[in-house]
Amino acid sequence: MEQQRVGFAFCGSFCTHARAVEALEQVKARYETVVPIVSERCAATDTRFGTAHDLMREVERICDRRVIDTVEKAEPIGPKKLLDVLVICPCTGNTLAKLAAGATDSSVTMAAKAHLRNGRPVVIALATNDGLSASAKNIGALLDKRNIYFVPFGQDDPVGKPTSLVADFSKVPEAVAAALAGQQLQPVLVGR
Template identity: 50%
Template sequence: MTKATIGFAMCGSFCTFSKAFTQMQRLVDSGYDVIPIMSQNAFSTSTRFGKAEETVKRAEEITGKDVLHSVVQTEPIGPKKMCDLLVIAPCTGNTLAKLSLGITDTAVTMAAKSHLRILRPVLLCVATNDALGASAQNIGRLLNTKNIYFVPLKQDDCIKKPNSLVADFDKLEDCVTLALQGKQHQPIFL
């Protein structure tokens, strides 16, 4: 029995992809129907963390669905009520800024805009080196935005990267359950 349908959108914080895929698999194993979504960068960029083709293949193997990776493909998410919840994991500082300012120019930001316009929840799993710098204002705005929820954040290396925050990916499934109920996991900052 399917619990709910979750859009699982990935942005280009490539160093956290392995954590994101672990959570994607956990959601599928827990009975959620998961629709994979990737920004153009996540979909097409090969890095030291993996080749683009392998990344796309992994998402499709976990979910059994083709990755949505264009604005045209993700625009119907809201009107067709394709998801009960949209998870953005990882959510980069770039995507945080776009979401906080209403910019819709990627598959992920379109998925979020389309989903939010029908008043459904979006769960952000942030991974950015400037969360306590330039991205702090965007996090602040989004904390006060209806239907936006956060996976709890923590500093990943307070000495070498004092402005960096990364969500605790292991809390993602608990946050999914709460966001579907309209509740924010507490505490937000670990």
């Protein structure tokens, strides 16, 4: 197993959580230390896709450690240099906007800010219904930022949801390895 310490953060794209958990399992199979982080919304919201309690327990079971689920718990990630890479999977349009604007009002955005201060990579696996509309400018801004990398993404339903973009979650481990080497996994845009 590889020794780099990976943070794995969940945001509220609830319909993609099952695929994100699979990506977490793939990352945990490769890296010894995986620190789970969940947004406050994920930690408290039950949906038709599952309960918050079940998600938290599953993530903690896979990582064999408690989740970071508050701004206060996430803040030490920077000063203590707790991570070598941070994955945000899934990353919602709302979180994309906050990252692009430098807003730090959730456990996930605090984890990213704290981690980026050390010049270390953040890997974004986006899942947003407005990726080719309102969130497009934020994707562009983040593509241009140092130490921000994307899991390859594309339209998940071009006819039914023409502005929706979702990362290929099966590529999360590859994207993490590339980011640790200072590289963006290519191609960034993938077809479905």
